Amino acid sequence: MEIIEAKPGDKLLLLGNEAIARGALEAGVDFVTTYPGTPSSEIADTFSAIAKYLRKKGKEVPFYFEYSVNEKVALEIAAAASFCKLRALTCMKHVGLNVASDALMTYAYVGCRGGHIIVSADDPYCHSSQNEQDNRYYAIFANIPMLEPSNAQEAKEMAKEGMEISEEIGLPLLLRTTTRISHTRGVVEVGEVGKPRKKGHFEKDPMMVTVPITARARHPVLIEKMEKAEKLSEKSRFNEIIENGGGFGIVASGVSVAHSLEAINMLGIEADILKIGFTNPLPKKLCEKFLGEHDKVLVVEELEPLLEHRLKQIAFDAGLKVEIYGKDSKHFTRLYEYTPDKVADAISKLLNLDFSPSENKPSIDLPQRPPVMCPGCPHRASYYAVKQVAPKDVIYPTDIGCYTLGKYPPLEIADVLLCMGSSAGTSCGFSKATDQKIISFMGDSTFFHAGLPAVIDAVHHNHDCVITILDNRTTAMTGHQPHPGVAEGGMGEEVKAISVEEVVKGLGVKDVHVVDPRDLEKTKEAFRKALNYKGPSVVVCKAPCVLLDLRDKRRKGEKIKKYQVNQNKCRKCKVCVLKFGCPAIFFDGEKVRINEEICTGCGVCAQVCPFNAIEVKE
Secondary structure, three states, X not given: OHHHHOOOOOEEEEEHHHHHHHHHHHOOOOEEEEOXXXXXXXXXXHXXXXXXXXXXXXXXXXXXXXXXXXXXXXXXXXXXXXXXXXXXXXXXXXXXXXXHHHHHHHXXXXXXXXXXXXXXXXXXXXXXXXXXXXXXXXXXXXXXXXXXOOOHHHHHHHHHHHXXXXXXXXXXXXXXXXXXXXXOEEEEEOOOOOOOOOXXXXXXXXHHOOOHHHHHHHHHHHHHHHHHHHHHHHOOOOEXXXXXXXXXXXXXXXXXXXXXXXXXXXXOOOOEEEEEOEEEOOOHHHXXXXXXXXXXXXXXXXXXXXXXXHHXXXXXXXXXXXXXXXXXXXXXXOOOOOOHHXXXXXXXXXXXXXXXXXXXXXXXOOOOOOOOOOOOOHHHHXXXXXHHHOOOOOEXXXXXXXXXHHXXXXXXXXXXXXXXXXXXXXXXXXXXXXXXXXXXXXXXXXXXXXXXXXXXXXXXXXXXXXXXXXXXXXXXXXXXXXXOOOOEOOOOOEOXXXXXXXXXXXXXXXXXXXXXXXXXXXXXXXXXXXXXXXXXXXXXXXOOOHXXXXXXXXXXXXXXXXXXXXXXXXXXXXXXXXXXXXXOEEEOOOOEEEOOOOOOOOOHHHHHOOOOOEEEOO
């Protein structure tokens, strides 16, 4: 496995996320914790794959790794390792840091002893997220140092050197990436894998117990640590001026550095670029020097005008006459991702240059490809069964996972979504705010992550709602990572599987139904009973993700059934197409057909057809 076995000087083609994993290995990381979330998932998945590979070869795994129950717990576990002078990495997507923020804020007061990298993978344009918040503010909010890589090589270097910075200052360090950096693939020259410390020792210190008197004493220490961090930022190799000549300057960080370099090349102009990689604390002296040498400066940063406003403050305090442009001047938007074309367009407007964005459109009209649940997905069966028995005007709170795709036609079974676990929480609110029936949906991984407190609330206050837990035996949306409901951990080790239904009963839910959603009649009956129950009711729809099911069948050499439409029986009612909506079933204008190439043989469509026209193909 190249990523762990590569020698110093070797060049590997790595994702930005994989490069971060390699950098942590070179730093001698001891603990890696996560809750999976795109676009960060491949960081942890790389450590999981390494651990399984080494165990299979009978070799010692040099680090401890786990998929934690949620991001807050992941951060707390890694912080404990750091308190024992071990080196740790915790990775999550941007909204995951919201979950971990309660621990993060006080962790900064306490400080770390071993280096601790916290990766926040932000998601401009919401490729796989419910918002596009800018987590650079968390570094400022928590008063911790932050690095932002602009390419895969730098992602590796920052993960490695960031561990040293964190340990030197005694603060956790935020390594902030975005989707384009996490999922870029580039050539990365690797260094030597570091030697882990393996086991540490916790030395007690009353100043680590943050009662108010301690917190008051720790706050000035935190400020002092950040003053030390600013000195490191001033001399950091991750901050540099790329000199191209001319009186025009650009300040950029992260992927915007690459966009800016490409934009000035497209325009054929000369412009200096202040590339900032150590973005909190800002290197004020370097920024002041750059601003003082240019008449006009354009700040290129996705999402919020964080750099722009801080640079304006630096210019004001230094009495500089430089003109600073960016979002406030409407040259850029606070929305979505940038591209080289967008940056070139902003530069051309600022400098009165002629520029026409490139027309990168396909020569043919491509069909729309909306996101859709896989053929054979058990969630589709659950949703279809619910729609058959639910009364009109039912409210369907939903949650974060593959099943969120139930929002789209023909199922249209998602009405509100806030965050992980919010389906059960909002169900409790709706039960008191309206007389409408409520049927909510969350996945098994989401249930363990954030669903339990709301279920407890539903029991304690006797909220009248149906809470559905779609248990497909994995964390499917982010790449089939394990969770507390399965018996294998992230390192391939045997762990205790926690039963969703037993936990629910333990929380006090009296009305609990467990069904295989692929049996439509039993599933419909379970929801009928749940809807008639006064108080909180839970339906656990338990069936494996179809991709895992197919994998296991292939490994066992089992033949996968294929279904076909008996055209002699088919009445072209199109219930299977218009109400069930499996992507393997289509109407070609004359006949309803099943695409055998993508049919997974679940057999649910045969139960849907009112004329028994769908049959197993012999």
